[in-house]
Amino acid sequence: MNIRNSKYEEALQRYHEKIANAATEDMVLNMGPQHPSTHGVLRLELITDGEIVKDVIPHLGYLHRCFEKHAESLTYQQTIPFTDRMDYLASMNNSHVWVMGVERMLGIDKEIPKRVEYIRVLVCELNRIASHLIAIGTYGIDIGAFTPFLWCFRDREHIMGMLEWASGSRMLYNYIWIGGLFYDLPVGFEERCREFITYFKPKMAELNQLLTENQVFIERTANVGVLPMDVAINYGCSGPMLRGSGLKWDLRRIDNYSAYPEIDFDIPVGKGEMGTLGDCWDRYKVRVDEIAESVKIVEQCLDRLQKELKRTADFDPRAKLPRKITPKAQDYYIRGEGAKGELGFYFIADGKSEIPFRAKSRGPSFNNLSVLPEIAKGVMIADLIAIIGSIDFVLGEVDR
């Protein structure tokens, strides 16, 4: 089974030679895979000259769970729990995109009841807030600020509790189903959610005072890890990474899917307020602003869900669930805005079975992380930590 063709081994040899031939004054340093600042099991091989990082070689795959292989042996519906486990900090967003893709292939995307669409957007945005809270909190702790981490987790816990109430699970929900939802929202959810929003708004103002405008934090992040817009586009960066570089590109507005066209929200972009456009602080600030926008979206969803789309006794979120999910033979690429950026699924359906012939997932973290060696050349090791934190990747999705 071993391949004898040396052509395929060339790159591996080049890599080994590069490590072996590092100059004597250079040091090869392994950061991770168990280092907390790599946000999961990522190993970065650094070639350093003193404090200066000369080269970064990321090693992935410690969390590879064969998403694509599993998807080729399970039906579309059965794969939804696997999508939850990709970006486990924003599970709702993942399953939303997957479900949307299958619905469009089946041609039932226009028949989904409005209430279902609004509930989907509501839970997705709650989940986005939770994901950004983690991003901000852990970023603080990377830089050396411990308090925001605890505050963010305290507030995130409310969201976890609410989503658990709706779906029965704390992190991996399996809540959004093809054609509908697992269950309707529990009675009293909307009121509880409103309470949370009222509670949460002043907390964000506090957090901004503590971290966003903190002079030490600004010193550590402004002008660090500058990612110019053209580099970001060429490397396929998306989400807050791309918006932090100043480009107004949000698939919720570009593709106008689900209930987003009826909702009013802004797209925050980096402006280079504290330093250069596209630095770590800009990316951080985009996430903070996005939380405020998500709060706006949640409020609008609640307005609709409590007025014209009220819960009725005969409302069944599973009414449109297709009995048999067999899309006709076609290729389809679906993209949507996950918490980290453009999340895409590429389906090949053969038209005969309920199992996709091929399902490729394009994770935003995977692409966002790939730019790291480019922007981390020549920085200090401490700044590298700041850059990694500002990318905000989730290894579950990098490795899939």
Place this chain on the structure above:
Amino acid sequence: MTFDDIKELLVAKFGADAIIGEERAGMQPALLIAPDSIVDVCRELRDNPKTYFDFMSSLSGVDYGVDACRFGVVYHLASIPYRLQLTLKISVEHDRNIQKLPTFKSVSTVYRTADWHEREAYDLLGIYFEGHPDLRRILLPDDWEGYPLRKDYKNAEYYKGIKID
């Protein structure tokens, strides 16, 4: 620009030898490109002021089944200025001989994001990309044998003498 305009533009530039067909069955039409011209086509699509396909959303390697004896790569491009999407497909026949992998040209010189995507396709499907700067396995260990996403892949029973349960 519609799909037909893009096709016309490419045929005018590269001739009918490079643009060998199209697929219109599904909701997203795709252009079939001759494998040798893919780099030029991508560069033209990226740099032409009428298209500006500057963003590569995804690059997927595909094994078209044991009977088909065909491997392919599917490119999903997006144009940020014009808000367009385009699918390109290339494929070659291949006899599944593991000593000689299906080979395509690397587009990592045009889109840097293709770097990791091509490594993934090489890792999981055994598709070789000529001209890639660093084509190592990315998700699996360097000494892994076989390509797991191939349709004829048999699950490994042992890894370095350790039984896999």
